[in-house]
Amino acid sequence: MRVGLLITEFKYKKVCDLCFGADIAARDLGVELVIFPGKGIITDKNFNKDNPYEYQHQAVYDYIYEAGFDGLIVDIERIGKNAQILKKQSFLRQFGKKPILTLTEVDGYEKVEFDKSNTDFEIGFLSIEQILKKITGNTVKSRRQILKDYSADDAISTINRIASLSDFSSKCNYVKDNYDYINKKIIESGFQNLEIFLLENPQVCSLKKGWKVPKHSKRIITIHDGNAEKIDNIKYMDTKNIFDMSEIKGTKIIRNVFRCEEQYGFFIMGFDENIRIGNFDDLLVSIVLSAIRIYFLKKCLVDTEEELLQCQEEIARDGSVLDHIGDEDYLTKLPNRRGFFAKAYDLLKSSFKEGTYAVVAYIDMDSLKNINAIHGHDEGDHAVKRVAEILKEVFSESSVCGRIRGDEFAVIEVTDEEYKAEELRIEMARQNNKLLMENTKYLNHLIYSICEFDYEKSLSLREMLKETDDNLKNMRRMETIG
Template sequence: MNIGLLVSEPEDEIVKKICMGAVKAANDKEVTLVIMPGKKLCSKKGTAKDDDFDYQYNALFDYAKQISFDVILVDIERIGKNVTILRKEAFLNKFKDIPLLTLSEQEGYTCVNQVENEKEHFEQLGYEAVCDAIFYVKNQVLPPAEPNQKFEFNPEPDYKALINIAEIGRKILHRKYESEASYKVVTNIALENGLKDCGIFLYDKKVKNNEKNTWKIPEKIGVKAAIINGKEALFDDGKLETETSEIISLFTRDSNKVLIMGNLFVGDCQLGAMIVDFHKKFLIDNFFDSITGILTGISRLSYLERQLQETREELYDVQEELARDDSVLDHIGDQDYLTGGLNRRGFFAKAYDLLKENFNEGKTAIVAYINMESLKNINDIYGHEEGDRVVKKVADILQKVFDDCIIGRIRGDEFAVIEITDDEDRSEALREEMSVQNTKLFSESKRYINHLQYSICEFSYEENLSLRQMLKETDESLQRIKGNI
């Protein structure tokens, strides 16, 4: 049986006691328990007073909806300490499809048996909650209260926790690793500290989570490193991703575990999650947050290095295209010397500004490549003067078709176009108009064939979608068209 325990923060002395009681019960009853410390609920996401990014920590609770828990326990008194009753109810209603018990009275919801153990009240409450959850799932009613238990919790001294944090930081943050290798260092450290289960999971792209963009958990998540039952996890065919809803079951297929889960985020973006064997040192103030903070740091570095590599590739592409450009004049200024419109440099400058200012949620970028496939033959047979006239003619046609778009002659025989729109039919209308104009151009030429090959692609907004990626896909589409004609 899998039980989720939603609590606020390990720094709370009451939460520590509840967790220790719940852990004892999970071990005694041989069930899986996942502790999810998601901080206190915020009355409103992303407000200036949320300096601790509590609304980002709250995202950890969203995983509880996705993971296949048999029952969820919620310490609503401490999670909802700073919000209204209606806000608490709205939070609990998110789990309406999952059996749920609260640790304190909340009108409209089933509460676990309250305990009378004054000396170890909250430890007994945590123990009682897990025992009640097991019985409730099987019988849909609460059992008689559990007898009082004896609890032994001898927390490690804080200085030992600080030594652990310093050691992890030294091994990870001061070295340069090959791609993804730093994550395996983390799982190796977990092994060295006696933990048999540890997993680091990251999304391929950062996921926005703020007042305007409430996040939706992606269906898939990447497995950066994982040890299960003390061994490095191996996946079929080297597959390094899994269903996000299955990240707990990866560890619990063969045996019951007590795990703790933390989410990784930076700013208002969710990056992924960490899951690890529960250890009493995780209840030391700020220890678990420090671990997830270090992981967030190396995750952030990984994202930045990937973006840097993409930027390098884009610069290499620009350098290559400049070297292939047949007009030295096009390297100076923004204007194409022949058509009077934008040259390559001008097009890219305008395109980048357009994307930065106007490409956002709900908008679509339309990118087109137009190739004058006959220009070389015209130049060879009829001379460059005739070729220049044809280029000007094509530029005039494109100006009519792509009115209000950014158009540039990026090579001697090739034009590029970009537009940002919210018109769903815009790209199809442009294709139809290009077909009409292309037919006219073809029929007007008496001495030679003057025909355009073109590709018009559309791209929905994504935070990490670059101009280079859009141009690359459009160019590949054009090459496929050329190959089929």
């Protein structure tokens, strides 16, 4: 039985007491309790310009949708403290038909029943008992306990543990072997249960459009009961299964880590006494975030070095530096990377405005390396030119189409037709099948991503290309898994 407890944050004593009561009852009744500290509902009307990315915290609630929760307990009054009643109702409706209990009255939803004399700790007990009754139809009772005092020595110990983690983030190199050091440092700091997950690439989460929970993530740090698990082969897993696959026993807390509007990953940690230090979890998030940021920066450095090496190889093979300095690809006569970006910026500046849509496509010649290796570069060049011809057929003359790497093409088109991307996907699928059939010596296989973007004044070419590229990488990974 899995139950979610949606709260604001642990810096409030009432919230801490509620969670401790729910934790004790859940353990006693055999319930897997997951706590979601999402701070609160942020809207355009209660947006805080001094903290423009505070809305990122509420994205943690989105992990509930597909994660197999049997019921939810929602502290809606605190979560929706600065939101109108319609926003509160909309927030609750997003969870569909899952059994839900709220801690305060909301039209259309059942409330946890308690007396004014009940403490928040006791309300935590009652919440678990009553959500189980709502789920199963059976009345259950947990053994009552008293919330023990938290001494000054306990608080100092917790603060020291956080302080001892202060230098570990700088050790987060983009090499898996270095995780041994990180695991050791976390364990030395007294953290018994912690699992850290990374998204493949940072993902934008905006206040206007929100975000979609990535389908895949990878667990890079695994510490259970004070022991680190050796991860020899870090694999991506379905994000919806993170709670099924978690080995942390008892109550868990899940937190997102982000920088500005980009989500980097998340972590799951065991619930314990540490949360009584008001900003304990925020401090831990900051430390984990800095480590993940360093990881991604070093990953970008490695990727850039690989790209430079690839460019050097292409220049050496082509024998023409001018092709790479100029704006035109020597082989296809399309714009090269430099030419594509120059023309794409000009197109957006002149044509992308209110009422129009930008369609961005990435096309990857997935089999080009095999064609070059088996049939020679002349045959590879022929395959590249054939793909360029197809792109000219699929996309309009007003589009900008370029060969941005040896085996990659990019296209941008501005149109006033909504859903034009879907038409282009259908045509690309038809042309891709035709391409596969027309050569008996080898497969000239394309993987492509075509995304459509509504006009927004703040939307940049970089953001559109990044989202399209991320989508292409997901498609590559899915083909690999398949």
